[in-house]
Amino acid sequence: xxxxxxxxxxxxxxxxxxxxxxxxxxxxxxxxxxxxxxxxxxxxxxxxxxxxxxxxxxxxxxxxxxxxxxxxxxxxxxxxxxxxxxxxxxxxxxxxxxxxxxxxxxxxxxxxxxxxxxx
Amino acid sequence: xxxxxxxxxxxxxxxxxxxxxxxxxxxxxxxxxxxxxxxxxxxxxxxxxxxxxxxxxxxxxxxxxxxxxxxxxxxxxxxxxxxxxxxxxxxxxxxxxxxxxxxxxxxxxx
Numbered sequence: 001x002x003x004x005x006x007x008x009x010x011x012x013x014x015x016x017x018x019x020x021x022x023x024x025x026x027x028x029x030x031x032x033x034x035x036x037x038x039x040x041x042x043x044x045x046x047x048x049x050x051x052x053x054x055x056x057x058x059x060x061x062x063x064x065x066x067x068x069x070x071x072x073x074x075x076x077x078x079x080x081x082x083x084x085x086x087x088x089x090x091x092x093x094x095x096x097x098x099x100x101x102x103x104x105x106x107x108x109x110x111x112x113x114x115x116x117x118x119x
Numbered sequence: 120x121x122x123x124x125x126x127x128x129x130x131x132x133x134x135x136x137x138x139x140x141x142x143x144x145x146x147x148x149x150x151x152x153x154x155x156x157x158x159x160x161x162x163x164x165x166x167x168x169x170x171x172x173x174x175x176x177x178x179x180x181x182x183x184x185x186x187x188x189x190x191x192x193x194x195x196x197x198x199x200x201x202x203x204x205x206x207x208x209x210x211x212x213x214x215x216x217x218x219x220x221x222x223x224x225x226x227x228x229x
Contacts, residue, residue: 044223111162
């Protein structure tokens, strides 16, 4: 079965960096677009970034553009999110999600990784 | 940006009742790219409906989605105890950002 497991969350000071990882299993990882979606405490869902199966197509939300970098290693079946210049408003649970075949919906989600940005 | 508005914000119902949730888009959404998710406290969202009306794998048939253009509806025909949760709609196809979510509808016990 499809499994997505995030890691790398934690407490970090404003302006510092953090890297999230997502280990995938149960499907052909390189076939799927992947995405990061976040949820601030008590708030709704916000799409952050996506990457195509080959890694050649990437996009970001305006709120993270220039600070966050999405990448993937298909040999390791892993997705990454490098987060630089973190701000208090980046505090959220970050979910790794697989895009469905039509690439319009998120058909599997990880359990989430909490990132807290605070001094 | 395509903005999604969900109503009502909170729906208070009893088990066995019918729930009707609305999602309205600020501009037309390609039906293939309208999805609904369920989220319970402390859990990740779960895909319920994709393509506006297709149930995801393992989703009971009491969940159904309809709509096109700017107006979409999620219906739960008879609420089970495990259906009390937050429901989000989501679209793909707008520009900057390509994916947006609605603010959610809370379905709670009356």
